[in-house]
Amino acid sequence: MRFRLTGDQRALRSATRGLLDRVCPPKALRAMADAAGPPRLDRVMWAALAEAGVFALRLPEDAGGVGLGAPEAVLVFEELGRALAPGPLVATHLAAGRVAGAATGETVVTRADGGLVAWLAEADVVEGYGTGGGVTAGTGLPGAVPLRSVDPLTPLHRIPAPAAPGPWDPSAALLTAAEQLGTAGRVTELAVRYAREREQFGRPVGSFQAVKHLCADMLVRTELARAAVYAAAVSGDPAETAGAKLLADDAAVANARDCVQIHGGMGFTWEADIHLHLKRAWLRARARPVAAEAEEAAAHALAASAGARTAHPSL
Incomplete structure (x- = not known):
């Protein structure tokens, strides 16, 4: 099978790279890594990604989304990975249309992965914890313990009583x-x-x-x-x-x-x-x-x- 990107897909990839060069340059990541204490999510960057449609990319247009599919999402997330863009990008993207404000970037959504959760202090909603499916960060996770993360750009917490692992998504x-x-x-x-x-x-x-x-x-x-x-x-x-x-x-x-x-x-x-x-x-x-x-x-x-x-x- 040969994969040849369409003109629109190439333009999407180029525009995403240009955006990330502006809002997520290497010097900003370096400053985040060098700062004392856990990294803080850049809300200006987050808002710019939301405005560009990163989180609403696969929502139907009549629901306020961009109306694109998985191949286009892959191109965008490839560029996000290339730029080392920080934050719970995957969880917030997948929460669009289910969690109010996720598509527009107003709500930051993260997800518990076993006993670990990334970006807990910066998230508004944590999914996949216990039986609730979604809880308010900060108030819904008592006993969460901050961990020293191998990645200085991704803060981690260990959460109490993690849910039994189900099928992967x-x-x-x-x-x-x-x-x-x-x-x-x-x-x-x-x-x-x-x-x-x-x-x-x-x-x-x-x-x-x-x-x-x-x-x-x-x-x-x-x-x-x-x-x-x-x-x-x-x-x-x-x-x-x-x-x-x-x-x-x-x-x-x-x-x-x-x-x-x-x-x-x-x-x-x-x-x-x-x-x-x-x-x-x-x-x-x-x-x-x-x-x-x-x-x-x-x-x-x-x-x-x-x-x-x-x-x-x-x-």
């Missing part, structure tokens, strides 16, 4: 995979740019075979994940979504690690922004379905497909 998994795809692509760009600029022994480090191989592997992982994520967006199949999440997680984490290596000693410093991409990729990889769940879903789908072909040799 394919829509959330698809958008998280799209964010991981954005990270995989972005760190590949950063690695290639540095390999062209940085010189060693009078030559760009990108001219050395070992560095070429690292960059080539990063590109292959990114494009393989891209094909899987785009295909899942078109098909809507949960098993394909699980496979896409698995490939996107691997691409984001492995590419960010390779980007650190290509940057050498500089890549391991706090001043280099690469670690922010790696830490966000680690955190997203823990969102459901985690690797074991995704592998199980993909294996079941493959087994079912093989059984169908055995029963019907003509397939």
Whole structure:
């Protein structure tokens, strides 16, 4: 299957990237990471995303939304991942049309994931907690304990008496995979740019075979994940979504690690922004379905497909 973006889809991606360059520049993320205390959600950025239709993207037009579909949402969330945009973006997007104010950005919605919840102090509503389905943040989660997050741009809390884990949400998994795809692509760009600029022994480090191989592997992982994520967006199949999440997680984490290596000693410093991409990729990889769940879903789908072909040799 060949995926060729339409003119409107290319324009949507370009406009989203331009918006994020303005409202979520790297220096703003750096200031957030360097600030004392837990990060605070930039409400100006949040309002700009809402005004651009990020949260209402898939709502019907007669409900005040943009009226687009999953492929367009994937393109937008790929750009959000590329820019490391902070905040409970996936949860608020999926709450649009169900939680008042989510589509317009007036209500920030997060979601409990097992015993953890991100952006608790900044959220107005927490979904997936206990049996209530949605509670008011701050008053509905007594006993929540702040944790030191691996990602300095994503505050975490541990919540008491988490609900038993139910089925993972394919829509959330698809958008998280799209964010991981954005990270995989972005760190590949950063690695290639540095390999062209940085010189060693009078030559760009990108001219050395070992560095070429690292960059080539990063590109292959990114494009393989891209094909899987785009295909899942078109098909809507949960098993394909699980496979896409698995490939996107691997691409984001492995590419960010390779980007650190290509940057050498500089890549391991706090001043280099690469670690922010790696830490966000680690955190997203823990969102459901985690690797074991995704592998199980993909294996079941493959087994079912093989059984169908055995029963019907003509397939």
